[in-house]
Amino acid sequence: MAEENKGLNFIEEIVEEDIRNNKHGGRILTRFPPEPNGYLHIGHAKSICLNFGLAQKYGGKTNLRFDDTNPVTEEVEYIDSIKDDYFQQIYDFAVKLIKAGKAYVDDLTAEEIANLKGTPTSPATPSPYRDRSVAENLSLFEDMKAGKFKEGEKVLRAKVDLASPNMHMRDPIMYRILFTPHHRTGKVWCIYPMYDFAHGQSDSIEGITHSICTLEFENHRPLYNWYIDNLEIFPSRQIEFARLNLNYTVMSKRKLLQLVKENLISGWDDPRMPTIRGMRRRGYTAQGLRNFATTVGIAKRNNLIEFSLLEHCIREDLNKVSTRTMVVTEPLLVEIVNYPKDQIEWLPMDNNPEMENSGRHDLPFSSQIFIEQEDYMDDPPPKFFRLTKGGMARLRSAYIIECIDVEYSSEGTPTKLLCRYIPESKSGQDTSGLKVKTTIHWVEMSQAIDVDLNLYDRLFTVEEPDKQEGDFKAYLNPNSLSVIKNAKAEPFLKQAVETGITHFQFLRKAYYVHDANSNLDKMVFNRTVELKDNWSKGK
């Protein structure tokens, strides 16, 4: 059984050791507690993958503590239960602590409590109410619950250690009075437990074996354990790991909210947002996001992940699954002078060479086609493989063409290429013997459909917008979105969308996703991520 612990992250090591020691009978139960407010972002996605991944790997389960969607994992089968409320049980825990003389009702105001709390280097001063009798505390706490006091008038505090260098241990507040109705339980309760007296207790009630949270809760762990020890309840274990940070974006909900509220982006699902909704609308696949979550790893040190890693993981999946189509984003008209006018020929093209049995579709070809402006140059730099005056290139899935003349606008930019095609160079049955350096994409003119393209770039111009001087919003990238109207697409694109295909590779350009908010008469596509481009990089 001496299997080496090769390449395990520190949480997996803990889990495997627990299993070896038969802790909790080898049972593994994690949990993911999405907050009911705000939206999930890629950091949550990492946490979801961690918790669900651990459960899956070690034959355990994961509790989704609040009812919410689970957009990344999509597989709901691992969800064991949706939490009902634990208010009564947590209340009973509080009573138990009071009876043990380990909790008391305090009449001090929030401000007074803060003033008596001391500093990290000097101990707290006891509240004058700290030594109330058990009977009095019990009665007052009942009155709190019964709604006999106003908000802020009384709180229940744990009697822990006023001299602790850990501020969380200086008699933390367990319950406060709030008359705001709860979204699920309504007005049944007017006292609510604080995070520290709710989260750990819920873990314990559910029998969570490994309660995984982010680093900022490290200082809470002694209190987490104190409550469990003194309540003598199921010993869930809190484990902290470093949250995900991505460069060129912000992750704090407060800042994301600002972007939404100030209309600096179109909403929580804006494809530039690091939210799960935004990323899905951007075209990031669930599998790609999972690739990313496992690739970034789990550790305790603060990190700043490069955006290029995310892009790599997304491309890795998209390369396998996306349907190839041809779309010309900035059209340049090409007339094939030796091809019969008014003739249309349908040529086959693979839907996805990376996927077996993905089939083919036909695309029209005629004497008038569009190519990409950037695929032609009058005076090409060295190593330019594409079309030049007098040069040749292959049209993907079609013929080799030779550029014999060019028409220009008054400003001197090319408006039309006059080309000759080589009839015996037809794709798949080429007997011409010609060798061309590259293959370019194109779209036939009469059958082309107009589509709009949203081109996205990084949201911020600096790696760590939070750490800049002044307002982080000053570092928003003004070019994070550019729109291309009326790009020319082959007709198959529309048929594909109509049959439910959403993820495409526009050949030689980028991966795009059909924007579900657009209608079929004028389709909109969002650029997910560009293809790697070693040519323009070298320029």
Added chain:
RNA sequence: UGACUCAUGGUGUAAAGGUAGCACUACAGAUUUUGAUUCUGUCUGUUAAGGUUCGAAUCCUUAUGAGUCAACCA
């Protein structure tokens, strides 16, 4: 200036006292009807100083740097 935590190439993450590896990035090359994919190669690393040891990224000490904590937020 108290407590807790962390420190390995440009980035992220492994190596549980015994060859510092993997991925991304960058660069070079091969293949290619996508300048994509795929494949091959190259560059770059244990924060510092002491100590223990035959041997230290790993253990100890100190220093340095970074993060978190003094809401009736989570």
